[in-house]
Amino acid sequence: MTAIDATDRAILRALQEDATLSSGALADRVSLSQPMTWRRVRRLEEAGILAGRRLDLDLAQLGFGVTVFLGVKLATRGRVALPDFERALGAIPEIQTVEHVLGLYDYRLRVVARDLADFERVLRRRIMTLPGVGDVEANVLLSEERRPGPL
Template sequence: MIDLDATDRAILRALQADATLKASTLGRRLGLSQPATWRRVKRLTDAGALGPRRLDLDLEKLGFGVTVFLGVKLALKGRVSLEDFERAVSAIPEVQTVEHVLGLYDYRLRVVARDLPDFERVLRRRIMTLPGVGQVEANVLLSEERRPGPLG
């Protein structure tokens, strides 16, 4: 775990809100020079507190109107390796996240589709045919509220 001071937390909050901020802009907001800000961001990145910067896509506007969370329990028969399942499911473009979890299911998947018939096609033709898939439970996302997280 990395030790964070108030300035580090302010940097993380600002970048969480807008990851495109330049060090000079960020520094002006926080009362730091551009080089000092850059050094802090580099230290946070090197320590693993900051990962790669990603775009936040509006999936609905891109034609993906349905998001489904799938709970997947692997079948005990055949004893497929977790790595084989993870590799196969990660190759499906509609699967946005693959989370290995503890509980009723072995994996939680976030799947996007154009509509419910498209999701059914993905489920039947791609996910249910994966090695080791046993029980599957689907939960359709109705709405989503983004929370700022512990630094917000």
């Protein structure tokens, strides 16, 4: 485990707020020189603490008006290799997240679709045809009050 100090935490907090900051702008925020800031960011990346940067897209603006959370229970007959199942899920672009969970279901999926008819198509033709799929429960997202953000 890599030790992080208050300056590392300040860098992580600033990047969580705006991952597009240049190393110079980030250096100004954390009161370090640009080279020192760059070295710290690089160390955090190499340690796997800073695992990447991404954009948050407005799905509705892109035409994806429906988000559905699926609980998927694998069938008990005919065991499915979990890595193969997860790889098959990863090949479906409408599935935004795949979470292997403990509880009533084996997997929790976040699926986006243009509308309910499009979701039904994805569910019937892509998800339900995967080997090993047993029970599926769908919950349609009505609103999202809090998105993942800074720790």
